[in-house]
Amino acid sequence: DQQVKQNSPSLSVQEGRISILNCDYTNSMFDYFLWYKKYPAEGPTFLISISSIKDKNEDGRFTVFLNKSAKHLSLHIVPSQPGDSAVYFCAAYANNAGNMLTFGGGTRLMVKP
Amino acid sequence: EPEVTQTPSHQVTQMGQEVILRCVPISNHLYFYWYRQILGQKVEFLVSFYNNEISEKSEIFDDQFSVERPDGSNFTLKIRSTKLEDSAMYFCASSGEGGVGQPQHFGDGTRLSIL
Numbered sequence: 485d486q487q488v489k490q491n492s493p494s495l496s497v498q499e500g501r502i503s504i505l506n507c508d509y510t511n512s513m514f515d516y517f518l519w520y521k522k523y524p525a526e527g528p529t530f531l532i533s534i535s536s537i538k539d540k541n542e543d544g545r546f547t548v549f550l551n552k553s554a555k556h557l558s559l560h561i562v563p564s565q566p567g568d569s570a571v572y573f574c575a576a577y578a579n580n581a582g583n584m585l586t587f588g589g590g591t592r593l594m595v596k597p
Numbered sequence: 598e599p600e601v602t603q604t605p606s607h608q609v610t611q612m613g614q615e616v617i618l619r620c621v622p623i624s625n626h627l628y629f630y631w632y633r634q635i636l637g638q639k640v641e642f643l644v645s646f647y648n649n650e651i652s653e654k655s656e657i658f659d660d661q662f663s664v665e666r667p668d669g670s671n672f673t674l675k676i677r678s679t680k681l682e683d684s685a686m687y688f689c690a691s692s693g694e695g696g697v698g699q700p701q702h703f704g705d706g707t708r709l710s711i712l
Binding site for chain 2: 515516518520525526527528529530533535573575577581582583584585586587588589590
């Protein structure tokens with residue numbers, strides 16, 4: 485099942501710089517997207533979401549961009565901090581699949597001091 | 598901040614035995630979920646539960662699995678006759694009213710090891 489894909493398994497960024505995490509999807513029924521952060525031995529923590537009727541949503545240092553025609557979304561973190569080091573998951577709701585979240589495989593972000 | 602709590606954090610069970618994984622969702626949430634993550638694989642949806650019944654389930658959630666809300670606070674996942682391939686992290690989640698599109702809030706998971 486490759487409906488949600490995060491093609492970069494890892495990303496390394498210097499503290500203070502921008503982190504850009506990417507996510508692609510194939511299911512055109514997806515209409516709501518979420519980003520989660522996960523630390524080791526913890527569950528996924530909700531970060532930010534975006535509806536398919538928008539192309540941008542911002543919350544503090546976190547901004548999510550959605551390009552529906554390209555079926556692509558990205559999470560920008562600026563400035564990046566060492567505490568942002570974690571695995572980031574992209575997830576999506578489909579409008580014909582009720583409350584089921586479909587997850588990508590995750591990208592491990594390492595922010596170096 | 599309210600959180601979802603799961604017990605136990607780690608469960609080791611012999612193949613063929615039954616296990617019950619327990620979750621206490623956020624108190625004012627109405628929608629409850631179970632997901633699992635096999636080591637090295639994606640987080641996968643198992644089941645959603647609303648108004649005391651299953652609302653959606655995946656192909657993974659076969660007759661071996663069942664869910665229950667035995668009281669006003671707990672939400673359980675039972676796995677009958679466990680198999681080696683049931684070894685995974687199991688995450689419980691909950692969301693508020695209007696589940697679709699709402700962020701789901703996850704617990705820290707139960708690591709299930711089948712021997």
